[in-house]
Structure formats: C-alpha cells, structure tokens
Amino acid sequence: MKEIKKLIEIVLSCSQAETGLLDVPKQSIKEKKFIQGIELGHYTSDEQAAKDLYNTNPNDVRYKMLKHRVKKKLFNELNYVNPQKVTANHVRQKEIQCNSLIYQANIVRARYEFDLVINLATKALMIAQEFDFTDLKVSALELLSLSYSEQGFIKKFTAAQEELKAAMRHFVMEREAVSMFQHATVQLRKSTKTRKEFLPQLPGIIEKLEKLWKGSGTFSSYYAYYRTYIWYHELEGNFKEIIAITVDALRLVDHNKINVQRFDLTYNNFIMVYAHLRAKDYTDGLAYAEKNLLLYNPTSVNWFSYMENYFLLAVHAQHYELGDILQRKIFDNSSFHIIPTIAKERWILYRSYFRLVYSQATVPEGEANNPYLLSLPEYSKDKLGFNVAILTLQFIYLLEKGETEALLYRIESIKKYVSTHLKDAFSLRSKLFLKLLVLTVTEDYDAEACRTKGESLYKKLLDTPAPGDAYAEIEIVPYEHLWDLILQILAKEEASTKARTR
Incomplete structure (x- = not known):
C-alpha cells in the first residue's frame, strides 16, 4: 500500500496531463476507485481497500491482481511525467529530459528507423555535453555510432567512434571516482567510532580522486574529489584548506574548468563562509558573506542556514552592530516558521548569548522572563553541541x-x-x-x-x-x-x- 501511495503522489504531482492519473485510458471502474480511494485517504491499509472493493481480505487473488495492474500502470505513467514538475533543480530536469530522449531513440532503433535515432540521439548528446553527463554522452554516442554504421556514413561513424572512445575512458575514471566517494560517504556516515577509524585512509583516497578528476576532466569526478576533500578537512579542523579549495573552485568555474551549470555556488559559498568563521579569518569571511548573500532566497531554509554563519562571523569579529542588524533580519523574517525546531532553538540560544556581549541588542519583551534559558537542563542528548553553551549561559x-x-x-x-x-x-x-x-x-x-x-x-x-x-x-x-x-x-x-x- 505504501509503495502504491507514493507512486500515486508522484504521478499526480508530475503528470503532463492537467487532469492527472484518473483520466489515463483503459482503467477499470475498480482501478479508478482504488486509486481515488488512496488519493483521498479513504484507504490507508490493504484491509480497508480489499473490504470496500471486494468485501474480502488482502490475500484474495482479485485484490492482488488489481494491485498488480494499478502498480504496473503507475510505473508506466512515469514515462510521461513533466520534468519541470518532478524537480525544481534545473540540472535534474535536463538529466530526465536527456534520459527520455535516449529511451525514445532506443524504441525507434528497435524498428530500424535510424534517421529518427540520429535525430533523437543528437539532441540527447547536445544536452549531455552541455551539462557534462558522461554516462548519457556515452549512451548517445553509442546510438549514433550504430546508426551511422547501419547507414554507411563512414566519416560520421569514424568521428563518433573517436568521441565515444574518449568518453568511455573518461566514464571509467569517473565511475571509479564516484564509487570511491560513495564508499567514503557510507563510512563517514556510520558511527563516530567507524568515522575515526576511517579518517586516516582519506588522504590517500583524496590523492587518487584528484588524479581521476585531472585524468577525466568530468564534473562528477571533480565533485567526488571536492566533497571528499572538504569533508576530510572539516572533520580534521583544517579550515584554511577548505577556504583554499572553495576559492579555487570559483577560479575553475570562471575558467570553465568545471561545468558551470552543475556547480552549486550556494553550497560552495556557504561552506566558504563557514570555513572563514572556523579559521578565524573574520575580515575576509564577512566580505564574502555580504557579497554572496544575494545568492540565497530569504524565504528559503538555505538563507537561514547561511545567516547563521554570517551572524556568528559578526559576533566573533565583535562587530556587534552588524550582528544586531542580522539577528533582527532573522527574527523579523516572515518565513522563520519554516525552519526546523532545532534551528529555531539555536537562534534563541544565539540571541541569548548576544545579549551578554551587546546590551543594546534588540530582544522581544516576552523573552525577558527567561533571558538565559534557565529552564533548560544542564545536559541532554537532544542538545548535543550546545551543552557547554547552555551551562555557560x-x-x-x-x-x-x-x-x-x-x-x-x-x-x-x-x-x-x-x-x-x-x-x-x-x-x-x-x-x-x-x-x-x-x-x-x-x-x-x-x-x-x-x-x-x-x-x-x-x-x-x-x-x-x-x-x-x-x-x-x-x-x-x-x-x-x-x-x-x-x-x-x-x-x-x-x-x-x-x-x-x-
């Protein structure tokens, strides 16, 4: 039931058709009733659905067959979703579009319509090259090589083959880099004990990742190197190294050494400002924080996260007037309610601390009743990272x-x-x-x-x-x-x- 419910939500929210899933042709009355019942929340369990539809239990073969048919049609509908409705991420939209073109090219290929294959594969290749989708570039070039071969286009076939060989070499290195990054990720996201044991291996992994990136030149290889490098130095507290790679990343973007379309400037600038804070490089950190603030939508969670580092930079630099301006912007923001509860608690703690160092700080009248969080326990697991802060306050x-x-x-x-x-x-x-x-x-x-x-x-x-x-x-x-x-x-x-x- 959970799987079908998720599929219905995806298809209904991402469908090309305005009327959604219920107008998909060749649906039986029971199929429509089943889908609508789940969509409207009438069926929250198989027992409810089977009882209402067949007056039976979920093990009834009729109900099982109904579920099988509906699930099959739901998965089929995923072929027709609107990429813009699937995700707001432009890169992911283009990836879906490119995959769709390759899927269509493979269908017409099965009917030996090679002119159509060339048309679709060429469009896919253009997207793959623009966004540095190495795997999709390989797939498009394979389809073009096949089509040129079948049609006897020797020059085009030879050019496509050379391009395909280079793309394959890059793809092999890219896949190795991505695999290494994924291996590091799973180790670093396990227990603290596992993370500590794995850390000594990271310098060697980072060195290999850098070679793979420089050998392949692909974005995914660079991303694997870049994120692993940042992760390692963050865990080790080498924040000047993080500043260096984030600044260098901007240089690489400016010189088109890494794909501009896929590089996440908002993340890079967030971690850059954070690294300046931790490296105690307050002057440059405040300059970067102010310069890049416009990259973040004030109604987004990312803006609030970015403002935390900006505010803390101001406090650590003892620029208290700026700190007061920033904390007012946070609490006056009408989207404050969207951030997680733990983030709201952090901001209340920040504001309580700010009152210590800046007596003119703007504070709501009601907060004076418990200005320094005296009701909080001295130690609690849900306040990890803040226990010393609370004790001190x-x-x-x-x-x-x-x-x-x-x-x-x-x-x-x-x-x-x-x-x-x-x-x-x-x-x-x-x-x-x-x-x-x-x-x-x-x-x-x-x-x-x-x-x-x-x-x-x-x-x-x-x-x-x-x-x-x-x-x-x-x-x-x-x-x-x-x-x-x-x-x-x-x-x-x-x-x-x-x-x-x-």
Whole structure:
C-alpha cells in the first residue's frame, strides 16, 4: 500500500496531463476507485481497500491482481511525467529530459528507423555535453555510432567512434571516482567510532580522486574529489584548506574548468563562509558573506542556514552592530516558521548569548522572563553541541545576579559534566573554559585572583585550536571573549561593593 501511495503522489504531482492519473485510458471502474480511494485517504491499509472493493481480505487473488495492474500502470505513467514538475533543480530536469530522449531513440532503433535515432540521439548528446553527463554522452554516442554504421556514413561513424572512445575512458575514471566517494560517504556516515577509524585512509583516497578528476576532466569526478576533500578537512579542523579549495573552485568555474551549470555556488559559498568563521579569518569571511548573500532566497531554509554563519562571523569579529542588524533580519523574517525546531532553538540560544556581549541588542519583551534559558537542563542528548553553551549561559546569568548558592550548585554540575563528557582531546577548549568557570567560584569571585590564577588556563585556551566539526561544541561567542566578560562582571561587582561600604 505504501509503495502504491507514493507512486500515486508522484504521478499526480508530475503528470503532463492537467487532469492527472484518473483520466489515463483503459482503467477499470475498480482501478479508478482504488486509486481515488488512496488519493483521498479513504484507504490507508490493504484491509480497508480489499473490504470496500471486494468485501474480502488482502490475500484474495482479485485484490492482488488489481494491485498488480494499478502498480504496473503507475510505473508506466512515469514515462510521461513533466520534468519541470518532478524537480525544481534545473540540472535534474535536463538529466530526465536527456534520459527520455535516449529511451525514445532506443524504441525507434528497435524498428530500424535510424534517421529518427540520429535525430533523437543528437539532441540527447547536445544536452549531455552541455551539462557534462558522461554516462548519457556515452549512451548517445553509442546510438549514433550504430546508426551511422547501419547507414554507411563512414566519416560520421569514424568521428563518433573517436568521441565515444574518449568518453568511455573518461566514464571509467569517473565511475571509479564516484564509487570511491560513495564508499567514503557510507563510512563517514556510520558511527563516530567507524568515522575515526576511517579518517586516516582519506588522504590517500583524496590523492587518487584528484588524479581521476585531472585524468577525466568530468564534473562528477571533480565533485567526488571536492566533497571528499572538504569533508576530510572539516572533520580534521583544517579550515584554511577548505577556504583554499572553495576559492579555487570559483577560479575553475570562471575558467570553465568545471561545468558551470552543475556547480552549486550556494553550497560552495556557504561552506566558504563557514570555513572563514572556523579559521578565524573574520575580515575576509564577512566580505564574502555580504557579497554572496544575494545568492540565497530569504524565504528559503538555505538563507537561514547561511545567516547563521554570517551572524556568528559578526559576533566573533565583535562587530556587534552588524550582528544586531542580522539577528533582527532573522527574527523579523516572515518565513522563520519554516525552519526546523532545532534551528529555531539555536537562534534563541544565539540571541541569548548576544545579549551578554551587546546590551543594546534588540530582544522581544516576552523573552525577558527567561533571558538565559534557565529552564533548560544542564545536559541532554537532544542538545548535543550546545551543552557547554547552555551551562555557560546559565552560569554567567547567575553570576550577574550574584546568586552564589545557585552558582555552587552549577559548579558541581560543571565538574560532573567535565569528568563525564569532556575526556577526549577534541574537547580541550571546552574543558579549559569550564575550569575557568570553576575557578571563579573557588576564588570567591575575586577578579584579580581569577585573572592571576587563571592566566595559565587562559594561555592554554588561546593556544588550543578549535577541533574538527565532527566533534566540536559550538562556541557561539569565543571562550576568550566570555572570560574577559566574566572578569569585567567580577570587577564591576567589586567596585559596586566598595562603593556601598564607603
């Protein structure tokens, strides 16, 4: 039932005909009733459909035959879908169109209508060459070679054969590159343990992928190299390497070294801005972020994702006025509701942090009741990547309020979190910073004592680079900036205390 329901949804949404599937000829009354029943939600199970149509159960041969006929007709309808309705992706539309032309050419080939084969295969070849569909280029050239051979066109046959041999060589290398990329993908998407074990193999794989791309020159080979390269260096935290390949990709596009039609500029610029953030190259990162913002539709999920990196760049660069403008754009965007719940929670966390470092930040009135997320648990699996951020935010809020008893409780939670969850080397920055928080309480909130005794931890923090993306806790505001803020809070409180006692 699920398979038929999916097929009906696809055919109805992508059909060439305005009236859709129910007007397909030679459908029996029961077939139409069956399809309509599923489409309208009357049949959600085989039991319901079999009972209504035949007053029987799903094992009845009549019902089984009905399902078989309908499924066969649904799959047949996929031959007539409108590519523009199948997907908004222009490249995928052209791929479907090219495949359709090759399918049609193979049909007329079976009737030995080689003039028609040449006409259709030539059209397919033009699309395949424009979009660098190597596999479809091979198929089109094979059809042309056959047709020229059958018709005795020696010069055309010879030219097609030479082109086919080159395309085949490139295709073999491309398929090897794609296979290697797929193998890397399946390994990297398994458990963290598998990912860590597989990482040492990636430099060798990347080297082979680069050779395959340079040998074949095809887009798919480049894409396999490009994505694997980015993935590896992201996991290893080598963000300057990612900046280098994304900038080089733009050069290759400008020089037509890779297919302009298929290269995803929105992804490239997203990862470029993100890499600048992680590499702490804020000046160039902000310049790229502003320059490329127009590539993203403000009503799309991609725009919100891009704005996260843009906003964080502004915060890390301490360009707080720009940060305030950007966070207002986010929360004032009428499409904010379309983003996933976890993304909305991130933005609320970002805004809470932004209030710490920029007191003039624009914040809705209702949020003042729980400005620093005090209701959130100190640790939860659904907040992975944000647990240190939440702990820190709550700690600073209580510090500002002078809630010493509550801070003592938080310190125990922080110690427990450090001993339980920050054992690996990639957690060193978070571990060092949380130790500074603990020091704040153990030194009885003495600003100068905290500055002096925390100096060695602070220097280690400065010298410790951010870990790779796969393992990192998110630093919404750099820990160094937060430590400076904490010392300022302590100094301000000491000055207020002295003023009151005079």
